[in-house]
Amino acid sequence: MNCEEATKLMDGYLDGELDPITSQTIEQHLRDCPNCEQKYMANRALVNAIGSAIPYYKAPAGLRERIQCSLREEIADRPARAVPRLLVTRKQPEPRTTLFGTPWNWLSLGGLGLAAAIIFAAIIFSNLAPMLRRPGADQFLATQLIASHVRSLMVNHLTDVASSDQHTVKPWLDAKLDFAPPVVDLASEGFPLIGGRLDYLDNRTVAALIYQRRKHFINVFVWPGEAAARPALAMSHQGYQLLHWADPDFNYWAVSDVSASDLQTFKQQFEAQRSHH
Amino acid sequence: MAAPLKVDYAFDTEDLESSAKIVKFAILKKHQQQDAAQEHEVASFEETMLPHMDAAHNLAKWLLRNEEDAQDVVQEAYLRAFKSFSGFHGSNGRAWLLTIVRNTSYTLLKKNRAVDLTTTFDEEIHTAGYESVSPAAILEHSENAELIKEAMDALPMEFREILALRHQEGLSYKEIAEIAQIPPGTVMSRLSRARAELKEYLAARIGKDK
Ligand SMILES: [Zn+2]
Secondary structure, rough: OOOOHHHHHHHHHHHOOOOOOHHHHHHHHHHHOOHHHHHHHHHHHHHHHHHHHOOOOOOOOHHHHHHHHHHHHHHHHHHHHHHHHHHHOOOOOOOOOOOOOOOHHHHHHHHHHHHHHHHHHHHHHHHHHHHHHHHHHHHHHHHHHHHHHHHHHHOOOOEEEOOOOOHHHHHHHHHHHHOOOOOOEEHHHOOOOOEEEEEEEEOOOEEEEEEEEEEEEEEEEEEEEEOOOOOOEEEEOOOEEEEEEOOOOOOEEEEOOOOOOHHHHHHHHHHHHHHOO | OOHHHHHHHHHHHHHHHHHHHHHHHHHHHHHHHHHHHHHHHHHHHHHHHHHHHHHHHHHHHHHHHOOOHHHHHHHHHHHHHHHHHHHOOOOHHHHHHHHHHHHHHHHHHHOOOOOOHHHOOOOOHHHHOOOOOHHHHHHHHOOOOHHHHHHHHOOHHHHHHHHHHHOOOOHHHHHHHHHOOOOOOHHHHHHHHHHHHHHHHHHHHHHOOO
16 A cells, blocks of 8 residues: 555544555555654544534524424314315315214205104214213313314414404405405404404315404304304313304304403404394 | 104204314314314424424524524524424434435525535635644644634635534534535545634635734
8 A cells, every 4th residue: 555545545544444455555555654653643643633523513402492392383274184185175065074064064964864864863862961970072172172272372373364454364364265254353352353364174164364462362263054043152271262163154263362252252253244244 | 652752952053053063072072182283293393303403593594604693594494304304204303304405405505595505715815825824823823713704704615514513413424425415535635624724714714813
Protein backbone atom coordinates (compact mmCIF):
# COMPACT_ATOMS: atom_id res chain seq x y z
CA MET A 1 0.00 0.00 0.00
CA ASN A 2 1.34 3.43 -0.93
CA CYS A 3 0.68 6.77 0.79
CA GLU A 4 -2.03 7.83 -1.62
CA GLU A 5 -4.03 4.67 -1.03
CA ALA A 6 -3.54 4.94 2.70
CA THR A 7 -4.80 8.54 2.72
CA LYS A 8 -7.89 7.54 0.78
CA LEU A 9 -8.81 4.82 3.26
CA MET A 10 -7.91 6.81 6.34
CA ASP A 11 -11.44 7.90 7.25
CA GLY A 12 -12.73 4.37 6.90
CA TYR A 13 -9.97 3.11 9.12
CA LEU A 14 -10.64 5.86 11.63
CA ASP A 15 -14.30 4.90 11.75
CA GLY A 16 -13.54 1.20 12.09
CA GLU A 17 -15.45 0.51 8.90
CA LEU A 18 -12.80 -1.33 6.90
CA ASP A 19 -12.67 -5.06 6.47
CA PRO A 20 -10.04 -6.80 8.65
CA ILE A 21 -7.56 -7.41 5.85
CA THR A 22 -7.58 -3.80 4.59
CA SER A 23 -7.30 -2.62 8.19
CA GLN A 24 -4.20 -4.72 8.73
CA THR A 25 -2.64 -3.41 5.53
CA ILE A 26 -3.21 0.19 6.65
CA GLU A 27 -1.82 -0.52 10.11
CA GLN A 28 1.26 -1.95 8.48
CA HIS A 29 1.67 1.18 6.37
CA LEU A 30 1.23 3.48 9.37
CA ARG A 31 3.94 1.57 11.22
CA ASP A 32 6.28 1.91 8.26
CA CYS A 33 5.48 5.50 7.27
CA PRO A 34 5.91 8.19 9.98
CA ASN A 35 4.53 10.83 7.65
CA CYS A 36 1.18 9.04 7.23
CA GLU A 37 1.10 8.08 10.86
CA GLN A 38 1.46 11.68 11.94
CA LYS A 39 -1.27 12.72 9.55
CA TYR A 40 -3.51 9.98 10.87
CA MET A 41 -3.01 10.91 14.52
CA ALA A 42 -3.69 14.59 13.86
CA ASN A 43 -6.71 13.77 11.77
CA ARG A 44 -8.13 11.44 14.40
CA ALA A 45 -7.78 13.97 17.19
CA LEU A 46 -9.38 16.68 15.13
CA VAL A 47 -12.25 14.57 13.84
CA ASN A 48 -13.07 13.38 17.33
CA ALA A 49 -12.90 16.90 18.75
CA ILE A 50 -15.01 18.45 16.04
CA GLY A 51 -17.44 15.57 15.99
CA SER A 52 -18.23 15.91 19.66
CA ALA A 53 -18.43 19.70 19.46
CA ILE A 54 -21.21 19.83 16.86
CA PRO A 55 -24.22 21.24 18.73
CA TYR A 56 -27.02 18.72 19.20
CA TYR A 57 -30.48 20.18 18.65
CA LYS A 58 -32.76 18.39 21.04
CA ALA A 59 -36.47 18.51 20.33
CA PRO A 60 -38.02 21.55 21.99
CA ALA A 61 -40.72 21.29 24.62
CA GLY A 62 -44.09 20.92 23.03
CA LEU A 63 -43.00 19.02 19.95
CA ARG A 64 -43.98 15.71 21.52
CA GLU A 65 -47.48 16.99 22.26
CA ARG A 66 -47.71 18.37 18.76
CA ILE A 67 -46.84 14.99 17.28
CA GLN A 68 -49.18 13.09 19.58
CA CYS A 69 -51.96 15.49 18.75
CA SER A 70 -51.49 15.10 15.02
CA LEU A 71 -51.44 11.31 15.31
CA ARG A 72 -54.75 11.36 17.14
CA GLU A 73 -56.17 13.76 14.65
CA GLU A 74 -55.10 11.37 11.91
CA ILE A 75 -56.90 8.53 13.62
CA ALA A 76 -59.98 10.62 14.18
CA ASP A 77 -60.03 11.64 10.54
CA ARG A 78 -59.84 8.09 9.26
CA PRO A 79 -63.59 7.52 8.84
CA ALA A 80 -63.60 10.68 6.78
CA ARG A 81 -62.23 8.69 3.89
CA ALA A 82 -65.35 6.59 3.84
CA VAL A 83 -67.57 9.64 3.70
CA PRO A 84 -67.55 10.43 -0.03
CA ARG A 85 -69.02 6.99 -0.62
CA LEU A 86 -71.85 7.82 1.73
CA LEU A 87 -72.38 11.20 0.15
CA VAL A 88 -72.42 10.01 -3.41
CA THR A 89 -74.25 6.73 -3.35
CA ARG A 90 -77.70 7.15 -1.99
CA LYS A 91 -79.33 4.78 -4.44
CA GLN A 92 -79.44 1.81 -2.17
CA PRO A 93 -79.86 1.89 1.54
CA GLU A 94 -77.04 1.13 3.90
CA PRO A 95 -76.96 -2.58 4.69
CA ARG A 96 -76.85 -1.86 8.39
CA THR A 97 -78.28 0.94 10.36
CA THR A 98 -76.13 3.75 11.61
CA LEU A 99 -76.30 5.83 14.69
CA PHE A 100 -78.18 8.34 12.61
CA GLY A 101 -80.86 6.14 11.23
CA THR A 102 -84.31 6.75 12.56
CA PRO A 103 -86.14 3.77 13.98
CA TRP A 104 -88.31 3.71 10.86
CA ASN A 105 -85.33 3.62 8.56
CA TRP A 106 -83.70 0.94 10.55
CA LEU A 107 -86.68 -1.28 10.57
CA SER A 108 -87.61 -0.86 6.94
CA LEU A 109 -84.01 -1.33 5.85
CA GLY A 110 -84.05 -4.67 7.52
CA GLY A 111 -86.39 -5.75 4.77
CA LEU A 112 -89.34 -6.17 7.10
CA GLY A 113 -92.88 -5.10 6.40
CA LEU A 114 -94.21 -2.29 8.54
CA ALA A 115 -96.44 -4.43 10.70
CA ALA A 116 -93.74 -7.01 11.26
CA ALA A 117 -91.36 -4.20 11.99
CA ILE A 118 -93.58 -2.81 14.69
CA ILE A 119 -93.97 -6.20 16.30
CA PHE A 120 -90.26 -6.76 16.10
CA ALA A 121 -89.62 -3.43 17.76
CA ALA A 122 -92.15 -4.25 20.43
CA ILE A 123 -90.54 -7.60 21.17
CA ILE A 124 -87.12 -6.07 21.42
CA PHE A 125 -88.48 -3.41 23.69
CA SER A 126 -90.32 -5.80 26.00
CA ASN A 127 -87.31 -8.07 26.28
CA LEU A 128 -84.67 -5.48 26.77
CA ALA A 129 -86.49 -2.64 28.41
CA PRO A 130 -84.58 -2.95 31.72
CA MET A 131 -81.32 -2.34 29.87
CA LEU A 132 -82.50 1.06 28.80
CA ARG A 133 -82.58 2.34 32.35
CA ARG A 134 -78.82 2.22 32.34
CA PRO A 135 -76.85 5.06 30.86
CA GLY A 136 -76.55 3.96 27.29
CA ALA A 137 -76.21 5.31 23.82
CA ASP A 138 -76.51 8.95 24.74
CA GLN A 139 -73.58 8.64 27.10
CA PHE A 140 -71.44 7.11 24.40
CA LEU A 141 -72.52 9.66 21.88
CA ALA A 142 -71.75 12.35 24.45
CA THR A 143 -68.21 11.04 24.72
CA GLN A 144 -67.79 11.22 20.97
CA LEU A 145 -69.24 14.70 20.81
CA ILE A 146 -67.03 15.97 23.58
CA ALA A 147 -64.01 14.46 21.85
CA SER A 148 -64.93 16.32 18.67
CA HIS A 149 -65.48 19.51 20.60
CA VAL A 150 -62.15 19.25 22.42
CA ARG A 151 -60.30 18.29 19.27
CA SER A 152 -61.68 21.31 17.43
CA LEU A 153 -60.29 23.57 20.14
CA MET A 154 -57.03 21.72 20.63
CA VAL A 155 -55.66 21.34 17.15
CA ASN A 156 -56.55 24.85 16.16
CA HIS A 157 -59.12 23.59 13.74
CA LEU A 158 -62.21 25.26 15.02
CA THR A 159 -63.56 26.25 11.64
CA ASP A 160 -63.26 25.31 8.00
CA VAL A 161 -65.06 28.46 7.08
CA ALA A 162 -64.54 31.33 9.50
CA SER A 163 -67.18 33.97 9.28
CA SER A 164 -69.68 35.70 11.50
CA ASP A 165 -71.99 36.01 8.51
CA GLN A 166 -74.56 33.25 8.25
CA HIS A 167 -74.85 34.01 4.53
CA THR A 168 -71.23 32.96 4.11
CA VAL A 169 -71.26 29.95 6.41
CA LYS A 170 -74.49 28.42 5.17
CA PRO A 171 -73.68 28.26 1.43
CA TRP A 172 -70.28 26.84 2.26
CA LEU A 173 -71.80 24.05 4.33
CA ASP A 174 -74.59 23.44 1.82
CA ALA A 175 -72.00 22.91 -0.90
CA LYS A 176 -70.06 20.41 1.16
CA LEU A 177 -72.93 18.42 2.60
CA ASP A 178 -75.82 16.45 1.24
CA PHE A 179 -78.15 18.40 3.47
CA ALA A 180 -78.68 22.07 4.22
CA PRO A 181 -78.22 22.73 7.93
CA PRO A 182 -79.86 25.80 9.42
CA VAL A 183 -77.44 28.58 10.31
CA VAL A 184 -78.81 31.43 12.37
CA ASP A 185 -77.42 34.75 13.50
CA LEU A 186 -77.40 35.01 17.27
CA ALA A 187 -74.97 37.91 17.68
CA SER A 188 -77.57 40.20 19.23
CA GLU A 189 -78.46 37.43 21.68
CA GLY A 190 -74.85 37.27 22.85
CA PHE A 191 -73.83 34.23 20.83
CA PRO A 192 -71.88 35.51 17.82
CA LEU A 193 -71.30 33.05 15.01
CA ILE A 194 -67.64 32.13 14.51
CA GLY A 195 -67.92 29.82 11.55
CA GLY A 196 -68.67 26.34 10.33
CA ARG A 197 -66.82 23.10 9.97
CA LEU A 198 -67.34 19.62 8.65
CA ASP A 199 -67.05 16.99 11.30
CA TYR A 200 -67.46 13.26 11.37
CA LEU A 201 -69.48 11.19 13.74
CA ASP A 202 -70.10 7.52 13.22
CA ASN A 203 -68.88 7.57 9.62
CA ARG A 204 -71.27 10.34 8.90
CA THR A 205 -70.46 13.85 7.81
CA VAL A 206 -72.16 16.33 10.07
CA ALA A 207 -72.22 20.08 10.17
CA ALA A 208 -70.57 21.79 13.10
CA LEU A 209 -71.59 25.36 13.78
CA ILE A 210 -69.40 27.30 16.11
CA TYR A 211 -70.77 30.05 18.26
CA GLN A 212 -69.08 32.04 20.94
CA ARG A 213 -70.23 32.96 24.41
CA ARG A 214 -67.79 35.43 25.91
CA LYS A 215 -64.54 33.44 25.89
CA HIS A 216 -66.17 30.07 25.45
CA PHE A 217 -67.05 28.22 22.31
CA ILE A 218 -70.15 26.24 21.55
CA ASN A 219 -70.01 23.51 18.95
CA VAL A 220 -73.42 22.67 17.51
CA PHE A 221 -73.44 19.41 15.61
CA VAL A 222 -76.26 19.14 13.12
CA TRP A 223 -77.41 16.29 10.94
CA PRO A 224 -80.71 15.28 9.42
CA GLY A 225 -82.77 12.35 10.53
CA GLU A 226 -85.20 12.71 13.38
CA ALA A 227 -88.71 12.02 12.16
CA ALA A 228 -90.47 13.53 15.11
CA ALA A 229 -89.54 16.16 17.61
CA ARG A 230 -88.46 14.75 20.94
CA PRO A 231 -87.99 16.48 24.24
CA ALA A 232 -84.68 18.16 24.77
CA LEU A 233 -82.08 16.18 26.65
CA ALA A 234 -79.53 17.95 28.80
CA MET A 235 -76.43 16.20 30.04
CA SER A 236 -73.31 17.02 31.90
CA HIS A 237 -70.39 14.80 31.02
CA GLN A 238 -66.66 15.06 31.71
CA GLY A 239 -67.13 18.66 32.77
CA TYR A 240 -68.89 19.68 29.57
CA GLN A 241 -72.51 20.61 29.05
CA LEU A 242 -74.40 18.86 26.32
CA LEU A 243 -77.83 19.67 25.04
CA HIS A 244 -79.69 17.65 22.51
CA TRP A 245 -82.84 18.59 20.70
CA ALA A 246 -84.47 17.80 17.43
CA ASP A 247 -86.98 19.32 15.09
CA PRO A 248 -88.79 17.67 12.20
CA ASP A 249 -85.72 18.01 9.99
CA PHE A 250 -82.61 17.82 12.10
CA ASN A 251 -80.83 16.49 15.14
CA TYR A 252 -78.87 18.98 17.19
CA TRP A 253 -76.23 18.44 19.79
CA ALA A 254 -74.68 21.49 21.40
CA VAL A 255 -71.46 20.95 23.34
CA SER A 256 -69.63 23.54 25.37
CA ASP A 257 -68.06 24.44 28.65
CA VAL A 258 -70.51 27.30 29.21
CA SER A 259 -73.02 26.87 32.03
CA ALA A 260 -76.03 24.63 31.57
CA SER A 261 -78.36 27.63 31.73
CA ASP A 262 -76.34 29.50 29.10
CA LEU A 263 -76.63 26.50 26.86
CA GLN A 264 -80.38 26.35 27.45
CA THR A 265 -80.64 30.02 26.51
CA PHE A 266 -78.60 29.35 23.44
CA LYS A 267 -80.89 26.54 22.39
CA GLN A 268 -84.01 28.63 22.92
CA GLN A 269 -82.58 31.49 20.88
CA PHE A 270 -81.44 29.11 18.18
CA GLU A 271 -84.88 27.55 17.90
CA ALA A 272 -86.60 30.93 17.97
CA GLN A 273 -84.43 32.24 15.15
CA ARG A 274 -84.86 29.03 13.22
CA SER A 275 -88.64 29.21 13.38
CA HIS A 276 -88.48 32.69 11.80
CA HIS A 277 -87.15 31.13 8.62
CA MET B 1 -103.28 -13.10 22.26
CA ALA B 2 -100.45 -10.94 23.39
CA ALA B 3 -99.12 -9.71 20.09
CA PRO B 4 -101.78 -7.07 19.31
CA LEU B 5 -101.23 -5.54 22.71
CA LYS B 6 -97.59 -5.20 21.94
CA VAL B 7 -98.39 -3.67 18.59
CA ASP B 8 -100.47 -1.00 20.27
CA TYR B 9 -97.77 -0.45 22.75
CA ALA B 10 -95.17 -0.12 20.04
CA PHE B 11 -96.94 2.76 18.40
CA ASP B 12 -95.74 4.88 21.24
CA THR B 13 -92.88 6.93 19.81
CA GLU B 14 -90.87 6.45 22.94
CA ASP B 15 -90.79 2.70 22.43
CA LEU B 16 -89.50 2.95 18.91
CA GLU B 17 -86.90 5.33 20.14
CA SER B 18 -85.92 2.87 22.79
CA SER B 19 -85.45 0.04 20.35
CA ALA B 20 -83.38 2.33 18.24
CA LYS B 21 -81.32 3.07 21.31
CA ILE B 22 -80.51 -0.59 21.69
CA VAL B 23 -79.21 -0.62 18.16
CA LYS B 24 -77.29 2.57 18.81
CA PHE B 25 -75.88 1.00 21.91
CA ALA B 26 -74.63 -2.04 19.98
CA ILE B 27 -73.12 0.09 17.23
CA LEU B 28 -71.43 2.40 19.67
CA LYS B 29 -69.98 -0.57 21.49
CA LYS B 30 -68.48 -1.73 18.22
CA HIS B 31 -67.06 1.70 17.60
CA GLN B 32 -65.61 1.77 21.05
CA GLN B 33 -63.79 -1.45 20.28
CA GLN B 34 -62.48 0.11 17.07
CA ASP B 35 -61.40 3.17 19.02
CA ALA B 36 -59.57 0.94 21.48
CA ALA B 37 -57.79 -0.86 18.64
CA GLN B 38 -56.77 2.46 17.11
CA GLU B 39 -55.58 3.79 20.43
CA HIS B 40 -53.49 0.65 20.83
CA GLU B 41 -52.00 1.19 17.38
CA VAL B 42 -51.02 4.77 18.26
CA ALA B 43 -49.60 3.72 21.61
CA SER B 44 -47.43 1.02 20.09
CA PHE B 45 -46.19 3.42 17.41
CA GLU B 46 -45.37 6.07 19.98
CA GLU B 47 -43.52 3.62 22.15
CA THR B 48 -41.30 2.61 19.23
CA MET B 49 -40.81 5.96 17.60
CA LEU B 50 -41.06 8.81 20.12
CA PRO B 51 -37.71 7.94 21.75
CA HIS B 52 -36.08 9.02 18.47
CA MET B 53 -37.65 12.45 18.45
CA ASP B 54 -34.42 14.23 19.42
CA ALA B 55 -32.53 12.50 16.61
CA ALA B 56 -35.29 13.41 14.17
CA HIS B 57 -35.31 17.03 15.27
CA ASN B 58 -31.53 17.31 15.25
CA LEU B 59 -31.24 16.00 11.69
CA ALA B 60 -34.10 18.16 10.44
CA LYS B 61 -32.58 21.24 12.08
CA TRP B 62 -29.18 20.65 10.46
CA LEU B 63 -30.74 20.01 7.08
CA LEU B 64 -33.12 22.96 7.12
CA ARG B 65 -31.22 25.39 9.37
CA ASN B 66 -34.55 26.75 10.53
CA GLU B 67 -36.35 25.83 13.73
CA GLU B 68 -39.89 26.27 12.48
CA ASP B 69 -39.30 24.21 9.35
CA ALA B 70 -37.52 21.55 11.38
CA GLN B 71 -40.52 21.13 13.69
CA ASP B 72 -42.95 21.03 10.79
CA VAL B 73 -40.86 18.38 9.10
CA VAL B 74 -40.57 16.25 12.22
CA GLN B 75 -44.31 16.37 12.77
CA GLU B 76 -44.95 15.51 9.13
CA ALA B 77 -42.36 12.73 9.23
CA TYR B 78 -44.01 11.17 12.28
CA LEU B 79 -47.34 11.27 10.52
CA ARG B 80 -45.89 9.62 7.43
CA ALA B 81 -44.15 7.04 9.57
CA PHE B 82 -47.40 6.30 11.37
CA LYS B 83 -49.28 5.79 8.13
CA SER B 84 -46.77 3.20 6.95
CA PHE B 85 -46.01 1.78 10.38
CA SER B 86 -47.84 -1.45 9.62
CA GLY B 87 -45.28 -2.06 6.88
CA PHE B 88 -42.33 -1.50 9.21
CA HIS B 89 -40.98 -4.76 10.57
CA GLY B 90 -37.36 -3.78 11.08
CA SER B 91 -35.55 -3.42 14.35
CA ASN B 92 -33.94 -0.10 13.56
CA GLY B 93 -36.71 2.39 14.20
CA ARG B 94 -34.31 5.29 14.44
CA ALA B 95 -32.74 4.74 10.99
CA TRP B 96 -36.19 4.24 9.51
CA LEU B 97 -37.51 7.45 11.04
CA LEU B 98 -34.40 9.40 10.02
CA THR B 99 -34.85 8.25 6.42
CA ILE B 100 -38.36 9.68 6.47
CA VAL B 101 -37.17 12.91 8.13
CA ARG B 102 -34.49 13.26 5.50
CA ASN B 103 -36.90 12.68 2.61
CA THR B 104 -39.47 15.05 4.08
CA SER B 105 -36.79 17.71 4.49
CA TYR B 106 -35.67 17.39 0.89
CA THR B 107 -39.26 17.54 -0.29
CA LEU B 108 -39.78 20.76 1.64
CA LEU B 109 -36.59 22.29 0.28
CA LYS B 110 -37.46 21.33 -3.26
CA LYS B 111 -40.88 22.82 -2.80
CA ASN B 112 -39.29 26.05 -1.62
CA ARG B 113 -36.95 25.75 -4.60
CA ALA B 114 -34.05 26.14 -2.29
CA VAL B 115 -30.77 26.77 -4.01
CA ASP B 116 -29.17 24.81 -1.23
CA LEU B 117 -29.58 21.51 -3.06
CA THR B 118 -27.38 22.55 -5.91
CA THR B 119 -24.91 24.60 -3.94
CA THR B 120 -21.44 23.25 -4.21
CA PHE B 121 -18.67 24.12 -1.91
CA ASP B 122 -16.28 26.55 -3.48
CA GLU B 123 -12.93 25.26 -2.40
CA GLU B 124 -10.94 28.16 -3.79
CA ILE B 125 -12.77 30.75 -1.73
CA HIS B 126 -12.56 28.75 1.44
CA THR B 127 -9.06 27.46 1.27
CA ALA B 128 -7.01 30.01 -0.61
CA GLY B 129 -4.23 31.52 1.47
CA TYR B 130 -4.73 29.69 4.75
CA GLU B 131 -2.31 26.87 4.30
CA SER B 132 -0.31 28.19 7.22
CA VAL B 133 -2.93 27.25 9.82
CA SER B 134 -1.73 24.05 11.46
CA PRO B 135 -3.92 21.12 12.55
CA ALA B 136 -2.89 21.94 16.10
CA ALA B 137 -4.25 25.46 15.75
CA ILE B 138 -7.53 24.10 14.45
CA LEU B 139 -7.66 21.61 17.27
CA GLU B 140 -7.33 24.47 19.75
CA HIS B 141 -10.52 26.00 18.38
CA SER B 142 -12.38 22.78 17.85
CA GLU B 143 -14.27 22.95 21.12
CA ASN B 144 -15.78 26.27 20.21
CA ALA B 145 -19.34 25.09 19.55
CA GLU B 146 -20.35 28.45 18.14
CA LEU B 147 -17.58 28.25 15.56
CA ILE B 148 -18.34 24.62 14.72
CA LYS B 149 -21.97 25.51 14.18
CA GLU B 150 -21.00 28.32 11.86
CA ALA B 151 -18.73 25.96 9.92
CA MET B 152 -21.41 23.27 9.68
CA ASP B 153 -24.00 25.74 8.46
CA ALA B 154 -21.63 26.84 5.73
CA LEU B 155 -21.33 23.32 4.34
CA PRO B 156 -23.56 21.90 1.61
CA MET B 157 -26.58 19.95 2.76
CA GLU B 158 -25.18 16.51 1.92
CA PHE B 159 -22.17 17.21 4.13
CA ARG B 160 -24.21 18.51 7.07
CA GLU B 161 -26.33 15.43 6.75
CA ILE B 162 -23.52 12.91 6.75
CA LEU B 163 -21.65 14.64 9.59
CA ALA B 164 -24.77 14.68 11.76
CA LEU B 165 -25.52 11.04 11.05
CA ARG B 166 -21.99 9.86 11.76
CA HIS B 167 -20.84 12.11 14.59
CA GLN B 168 -24.07 12.81 16.39
CA GLU B 169 -25.99 9.59 15.86
CA GLY B 170 -22.94 7.34 15.57
CA LEU B 171 -24.51 5.41 12.71
CA SER B 172 -22.61 2.84 10.67
CA TYR B 173 -21.69 3.40 7.03
CA LYS B 174 -24.34 0.89 6.07
CA GLU B 175 -27.07 2.75 7.97
CA ILE B 176 -25.88 6.07 6.56
CA ALA B 177 -25.97 4.67 3.03
CA GLU B 178 -29.58 3.64 3.54
CA ILE B 179 -30.68 6.93 5.04
CA ALA B 180 -28.83 9.17 2.58
CA GLN B 181 -29.70 6.84 -0.29
CA ILE B 182 -26.19 6.54 -1.64
CA PRO B 183 -24.10 3.43 -2.43
CA PRO B 184 -22.27 2.12 0.65
CA GLY B 185 -18.97 2.68 -1.13
CA THR B 186 -19.71 6.40 -1.41
CA VAL B 187 -20.18 6.95 2.34
CA MET B 188 -16.47 6.92 3.17
CA SER B 189 -15.43 9.32 0.43
CA ARG B 190 -18.28 11.71 1.15
CA LEU B 191 -17.56 11.67 4.86
CA SER B 192 -13.90 12.26 4.13
CA ARG B 193 -14.71 15.27 1.96
CA ALA B 194 -17.17 16.63 4.49
CA ARG B 195 -14.56 16.48 7.25
CA ALA B 196 -11.92 18.03 5.03
CA GLU B 197 -14.17 20.94 4.14
CA LEU B 198 -15.20 21.47 7.73
CA LYS B 199 -11.52 21.66 8.67
CA GLU B 200 -10.81 23.99 5.80
CA TYR B 201 -13.60 26.32 6.83
CA LEU B 202 -12.24 26.38 10.37
CA ALA B 203 -8.73 27.01 9.10
CA ALA B 204 -10.02 29.91 7.03
CA ARG B 205 -11.90 31.43 9.96
CA ILE B 206 -9.01 31.01 12.35
CA GLY B 207 -6.55 32.36 9.80
CA LYS B 208 -8.76 35.41 9.22
CA ASP B 209 -9.06 36.18 12.94
CA LYS B 210 -5.33 36.02 13.49
ZN1 LIG C 1 2.50 6.92 3.90
